[in-house]
Amino acid sequence: MTAVVALALLAGCSGQPTRIVLATTTSTQDSGLLDELVPRFTDATGIAVKTIAVGSGQAIELARRGEADVVLVHSPADEEALVADGATGRRLLVMHNDFVLVGPDDDPAGVAGADVDDALETIAATGSPFVSRGDDSGTHTKELALWSVTGTDPAGDWYVETGQGMAATLRVADERRGYALADRATYLSQADTLALEVVVEGDPGLLNVYHVIEMTAAAGDRVEADGAAAFADWIVSDPAQETIGAFGAGEFGRPLFVPDAGKDLADLTG
Amino acid sequence: MTSGIGCRDLVVRAGGRTVLDVPSLEVVAGTTLAVLGRNGAGKSTLLRALALLAAEREGTVLLDGTPATRQRVRTAVAAVLQRPVVRRGSVRHNVASGLLLRGHGRAKAHAAAAAWMDRLGIAHLAEQQARSLSGGERQRVALARALAVRPRVLLLDEPFAGLDATTRTDFVADLRAVLDDPGLATVLVTHDRDEAAALAGCTALLVDGRLRQVGPTSSVLDHPADADCARLVGFANVLSPELTGLRRTVVCRPEHAVVSAAAPTRKGALVVAGRLVRIVPLGGITRVDVTAGRDGDVALSGLVAGEVPAPLRAEEPGAAVSVSFAHQHLRDVPA
Amino acid sequence: MDVLVEGFVEAWRLLVSGDEGIWAVTALTLQISLAAAALAVLLGVPLGAAVALHRFWGRRLVLAAANTGFGLPPVVVGLFVTVLLWRSGPLGFLGLLYTPLAMVVAQAVIATPVVVALAATALQQVDPDFRPQMEALGATRARSFAALLGEARLPLLAASMAGFGAVVSEVGAAIMVGGNIEGETRVLTTAAVLATNRGQFALAIALGLVLLLLAFGVNLVLTFVQQRESLR
Numbered sequence: 001m002t003a004v005v006a007l008a009l010l011a012g013c014s015g016q017p018t019r020i021v022l023a024t025t026t027s028t029q030d031s032g033l034l035d036e037l038v039p040r041f042t043d044a045t046g047i048a049v050k051t052i053a054v055g056s057g058q059a060i061e062l063a064r065r066g067e068a069d070v071v072l073v074h075s076p077a078d079e080e081a082l083v084a085d086g087a088t089g090r091r092l093l094v095m096h097n098d099f100v101l102v103g104p105d106d107d108p109a110g111v112a113g114a115d116v117d118d119a120l121e122t123i124a125a126t127g128s129p130f131v132s133r134g135d136d137s138g139t140h141t142k143e144l145a146l147w148s149v150t151g152t153d154p155a156g157d158w159y160v161e162t163g164q165g166m167a168a169t170l171r172v173a174d175e176r177r178g179y180a181l182a183d184r185a186t187y188l189s190q191a192d193t194l195a196l197e198v199v200v201e202g203d204p205g206l207l208n209v210y211h212v213i214e215m216t217a218a219a220g221d222r223v224e225a226d227g228a229a230a231f232a233d234w235i236v237s238d239p240a241q242e243t244i245g246a247f248g249a250g251e252f253g254r255p256l257f258v259p260d261a262g263k264d265l266a267d268l269t270g
Numbered sequence: 271m272t273s274g275i276g277c278r279d280l281v282v283r284a285g286g287r288t289v290l291d292v293p294s295l296e297v298v299a300g301t302t303l304a305v306l307g308r309n310g311a312g313k314s315t316l317l318r319a320l321a322l323l324a325a326e327r328e329g330t331v332l333l334d335g336t337p338a339t340r341q342r343v344r345t346a347v348a349a350v351l352q353r354p355v356v357r358r359g360s361v362r363h364n365v366a367s368g369l370l371l372r373g374h375g376r377a378k379a380h381a382a383a384a385a386w387m388d389r390l391g392i393a394h395l396a397e398q399q400a401r402s403l404s405g406g407e408r409q410r411v412a413l414a415r416a417l418a419v420r421p422r423v424l425l426l427d428e429p430f431a432g433l434d435a436t437t438r439t440d441f442v443a444d445l446r447a448v449l450d451d452p453g454l455a456t457v458l459v460t461h462d463r464d465e466a467a468a469l470a471g472c473t474a475l476l477v478d479g480r481l482r483q484v485g486p487t488s489s490v491l492d493h494p495a496d497a498d499c500a501r502l503v504g505f506a507n508v509l510s511p512e513l514t515g516l517r518r519t520v521v522c523r524p525e526h527a528v529v530s531a532a533a534p535t536r537k538g539a540l541v542v543a544g545r546l547v548r549i550v551p552l553g554g555i556t557r558v559d560v561t562a563g564r565d566g567d568v569a570l571s572g573l574v575a576g577e578v579p580a581p582l583r584a585e586e587p588g589a590a591v592s593v594s595f596a597h598q599h600l601r602d603v604p605a
Numbered sequence: 606m607d608v609l610v611e612g613f614v615e616a617w618r619l620l621v622s623g624d625e626g627i628w629a630v631t632a633l634t635l636q637i638s639l640a641a642a643a644l645a646v647l648l649g650v651p652l653g654a655a656v657a658l659h660r661f662w663g664r665r666l667v668l669a670a671a672n673t674g675f676g677l678p679p680v681v682v683g684l685f686v687t688v689l690l691w692r693s694g695p696l697g698f699l700g701l702l703y704t705p706l707a708m709v710v711a712q713a714v715i716a717t718p719v720v721v722a723l724a725a726t727a728l729q730q731v732d733p734d735f736r737p738q739m740e741a742l743g744a745t746r747a748r749s750f751a752a753l754l755g756e757a758r759l760p761l762l763a764a765s766m767a768g769f770g771a772v773v774s775e776v777g778a779a780i781m782v783g784g785n786i787e788g789e790t791r792v793l794t795t796a797a798v799l800a801t802n803r804g805q806f807a808l809a810i811a812l813g814l815v816l817l818l819l820a821f822g823v824n825l826v827l828t829f830v831q832q833r834e835s836l837r
Contacts (some may be wrong), residue, residue, distance in 0.1 A: 026802060029799070030799075030802050030803045032803070035787070050703045050784060050786050050789070051784075052703065052784045052786070053785070065691070065692075065693055066692055066693060067691050067702075165802045166802075167801070167802050167803060167804045168802070170804075186804075189803060189804055190804040193804065193806070220693055221692070222692040222693075222697065222700075223692075321740075321741050323740060323741060344743045345743065348741065348742055350738075350741070351734050351738050351741060353732075353734070355732050355735050355738040357735075357756055358755075358756055367739075367742070368743060371742055371744035371748050371749070371752065372742075372743045372744070373748075416741075419742060
């Protein structure tokens with residue numbers, strides 16, 4: 001029986017049309033957007049996609065090694081480092097959403113409505129509990145960048161790192177009645193089970209920008225450069241951008257992402 | 271050579287030692303050979319070597335006079351090892367398993383099994399789990415299993431070990447009937463000379479891995495070839511020339527040694543002086559142990575039915591006694 | 606607490622409504638873990654037999670390694686297998702990463718030490734004279750080995766169940782090596798992790814319950830076979 005199963009599986013993965021490996025982040029997958037987008041891409045181009053959702057850091061590392069053909073991440077500093085390695089093709093702006101600072105409904109640190117850097121400084125000064133993902137993800141990288149702007153080094157009993165995904169981290173923040181930085185999409189999808197509220201939003205520093213980066217054969221012999229280019233082309237095309245712009249509107253009352261293809265980074269506002 | 275099993279220059283080593291060395295042996299079809307020896311003498315080793323089961327074996331096993339291959343031994347030989355190994359399952363399944371393992375069909379195997387269960391008196395146990403049987407019943411199962419394959423050579427390793435007296439007597443009788451088969455050569459390993467006498471036409475005495483004596487059972491049991499053989503077949507009293515003044519060593523069974531307090535002058539008897547060690551009543555018979563010889567290092571013993579005579583009974587350990595051996599009960603041994 | 610109740614309700618609903626997604630994921634879980642367990646038994650029983658029955662140099666090392674393998678973190682196995690199957694890895698040319706076959710391989714690696722250690726114990730408990738006696742009755746070496754396996758079939762079946770149990774519930778290797786790709790390599794455990802990450806707790810619990818039911822079902826069948834044997 002093993003032989004039959006093995007042969008069937010083996011037959012199933014050879015002799016197929018092009019497949020590409022898309023490395024993306026867990027939060028992107030968790031939002032559910034890819035479940036909408038990827039099948040449409042396959043319908044449009046006939047190219048099958050293996051979507052691997054891991055942390056930003058891992059996704060970029062996979063791309064660097066040529067294990068992934070195209071990445072969709074939101075970690076600008078790491079992305080620029082990847083491009084600097086010289087094995088990438090185009091890096092295109094796809095969409096953005098924003099991060100929000102969430103906290104307990106009674107806002108013990110009193111930071112509601114403030115600018116994000118002031119809010120963080122106050123949280124650190126008052127030693128209010130703050131829960132970080134601590135996993136080198138895009139969200140974590142953004143959080144650390146925000147801390148460094150305030151000049152505060154987050155450390156102490158009040159600062160906790162979960163090493164886990166966004167949903168798990170929010171639950172921990174909920175349990176400890178602390179603050180956290182979250183992408184709006186994940187927060188919205190969990191909001192009804194959490195006692196956390198948005199305390200700071202709309203700050204330009206809270207933009208969460210997604211780029212698609214296509215890899216070339218320079219990264220590895222087996223990179224599907226054509227398929228990667230096809231994906232990059234498609235995700236910035238009108239049909240894909242429309243899908244992105246409509247995603248989540250029904251469920252959450254507002255779309256979770258803002259399509260940005262073709263824009264300049266400087267043009268983006270919250 | 272006629273049909274049967276044998277060996278030539280058979281040597282088995284274990285852990286650097288030679289545990290078996292048999293230059294030649296032959297067991298003809300229609301006969302049974304008993305291999306008698308103490309524990310550790312190499313009897314089981316010999317049996318396993320004949321079944322081609324021994325690991326470090328040199329020399330040749332002969333089947334019908336020609337060197338035997340594994341294939342021929344598998345077909346012609348069946349062995350029952352010590353401590354009957356029964357498989358999970360019913361008695362019927364066990365008895366049939368020899369045939370099943372040889373590739374015969376279920377129907378045929380079970381039919382043969384039924385016949386042999388009848389012959390060995392275990393038909394009433396057919397559906398019982400073999401593992402739940404008593405020792406004697408298991409032996410019968412193991413034997414039935416081996417016989418069911420109709421071997422031309424049957425090798426039995428101490429089939430009566432661990433059986434109580436009654437069970438053993440019954441089993442000996444049943445086995446005797448079964449072994450009376452002109453097409454069957456049997457090798458029976460045992461440490462009991464009564465079993466050898468009951469079942470085997472020929473007996474071989476194995477001492478420290480070597481065959482010291484082979485011959486018809488009655489003569490082997492009554493005329494041992496040397497001192498070791500003598501002790502093996504029950505001639506516990508070994509009298510060297512220094513002790514007796516005779517030219518050769520003589521041996522005598524304890525049953526024929528008469529210990530008395532006085533010094534008898536008996537015609538036709540050899541008398542040896544010694545000191546009493548102990549008198550041990552053994553329920554119906556009494557054993558008397560004596561030391562003799564210049565240094566008191568020769569152990570002699572006598573066995574008497576009932577109680578010892580009164581004069582002897584009164585003696586203390588250390589008392590001077592004499593042991594007399596009637597000439598007709600003495601046997602000469604070369605060494 | 607209501608999440609648990611919701612989970613039960615959701616599990617019931619999914620199963621009864623014949624939800625395609627759930628059945629596909631469940632079927633894949635069963636295929637992959639059964640194939641892995643079967644592979645582990647095919648490799649592990651002979652290896653366990655070798656360890657149990659032969660004296661060879663390093664025998665106790667192998668046994669200790671097998672017993673250690675019991676506690677191998679699936680994530681570690683997943684990592685090793687992933688690195689082997691990477692495009693840049695030694696077996697990259699096979700293109701097996703992120704496929705069900707890769708998951709079968711990784712899970713087989715996890716289950717094999719379990720089977721080896723338990724099979725060795727199972728076979729050591731049979732009388733050492735068993736094979737010689739069977740051969741003394743005329744069995745070939747192959748037949749006597751088969752008889753030996755048959756003799757130890759109860760604990761060998763237990764070893765197989767343990768191997769299956771070790772892999773059907775693991776998630777570390779499955780996610781690393783399979784990639785949790787919908788419709789291709791998503792199994793009950795990895796789907797549950799995803800659901801949890803998305804905050805869909807009732808669904809996650811439902812998936813967990815389906816997994817328990819699946820594992821129970823398989824073990825029920827094997828236990829029936831095992832216990833029927835023991836009554837014979």
